[in-house]
Amino acid sequence: MKKIYIFNAAFLVLLSADTAFSQQSQLQIARNSVGKLQMAIEAKQDEKKQLSILGEGVKAAEAAQNDKKTKKWPETWAIKAYLSAYVSLIDSDVSNSDRYYNLANEAIDSAKRLDKFQANSQLISAAVYNVNIKKQEKGNTAFASNDFNTAFELLKEVSDFFPKDTTLAINTALAAQNMQSLDKALIYYKRAKDNGIKNPVVYQKLSGIYSSKFEHELALKSLEEGLKMNPYNVYLTNDYINLLLDTEKYDDAIRVIETTLKTETKNKLLYFLYGYLHQNKSSNNTAILAYNKALSIDENYFDALHQLGIAYINAANESLKKKNSEGPSFTSYINRAEVALLQAHEINQNDKSTVQLLIDIYTRKNRLDKVQELKGKLEEF
Template identity: 65%
Template structure:
């Protein structure tokens, strides 16, 4: 082979190498054009045209023996493909999402000196936006397993996004993965979430795991951020009652009633505590009456008030105070009859009325109510 032939072969390889290198540059130019187009808020069709030019160039570059091993080849492809994945129609978006994920993996493995970190970072962000879109779609379709698996990855990528963390926690709850639910609700909490539902959900999970102190502490944290929030307060009081922390419950209820004077539930709970734990029938009676002033058909308050009167009547009978006995039996009958009219199928109310009518020797009413009990 003479010198002339050698020169022609060398020139051929040189031209080919330059051509492939220029394809990478063309694709990089498309990235620059796309950035300008995004900044100028141009329509998606124009952006896709720009990307199309870049994709053609990068496909040529990735088929070349030399440039296919360049990290910039795959970084550019990952970025352009990932952008298509978040702006194009669903079918095309899914196709380019897969290409973007594959290209991103290659770019990261080849980019040892992090020369393409900006493109890789941008592509990673776009890939996660696409994941979030798919995860939200699965969530809306009640496919909580798919939603959890997808949104979990996005939340791990964007750990300070509290909305994402909450959604992952809700998905985990729906698939009964309570440990993961706690992890992501806690992530939202640690990043400053104020939503009371997060604190309620965490407390419920802790309570189900018999970690009562953690449940109580969680609700206390929620109330510091959301003082006097009615649902949080109610959950907190119920949790204190469940764990027999009656003194704390009374203090919380008294403080809450001072700010929520029209809360029939708080008044009922206060009356119930006074009645069942502190044995203070007079205070309980006043609390139930205040609750009934707010809602005269409040069954729970009617029933408990009737029970207060039955108990006072029983005590007066022990003290041989017949006048007081008669007075409180009559009150109990009146109140419990109202409760019965509101809830005809409540067995406890019927049984108390049977007891009252038996003492009054109203056997017709006793038989009528006993027949009702037998019908249940």
């Protein structure tokens, strides 16, 4: 919560020095209460003492507002607004706090309307500041109670008052997102971003909203901005790669994965994706190296084993097209494919694709006993 607004001593002297009215007047009592409150705060007096001073001041301000003459003075309402707002912040009684919060808002409206020459702008500004602190507290309470509509309406007003507060902007955006208002959430996530927030979740949220609106370039840009603020963040990087894949920017994805693997050397998924992307470009040898790297991290990585088997089969077929090839022979590649796919089958015996690939291999090897055995398994699925 932000710091409560209080006046400095010099300003209080000016307030107390006005001798235009008798010290016994209700308005003067209200004025003096502002000074007494300042001294109580500086002396670190407890809330009970402060509330006593505030109660006296509010009572005097209300008497002044009922007087035919002083009710037309903006100072009357400005003092009431300030004192009431302060009560709403420090009174532990919820109903009493809420009552003074409402009184403060009403008094602020009257003070602003009457103060045409802005003679009471400091008092009014202090009251508005403190009301917004209370409003933030009420918004947070509503959010905790899953009343996201109320939370958003309150937090939105406070964020608009404190536009540089990135935490407040995020909380406002979360409330909007929880009420399924993505356009409103976008405004406040952008506010947090524009004010220099580093939190990677904000950039993920922005990207997610843009993606849901099919604005993929903005989604990618958000993740790029997030990575500038959080270099090598795993979650942002993964989201970025996935979005590049979703938008079929495969060459960009390969480039990002290559860069990431320089630091994420134990990330089996990245090695797998790197292999898969190269496999789709018919770069089977590069794919094989990548899948084996992933398997060196996790030897039971089913996806890598399955795709490694396919890569070996593709390499075997390519070897038949090449004459005088100095690389492994067709038989060597097929044997390697068999080993990889058998290991994959052992890990997941219900994967039909793996079984079918093994059937194709054993058909080529004329191992009809294995073919019949595996076909029997397919019929059991």
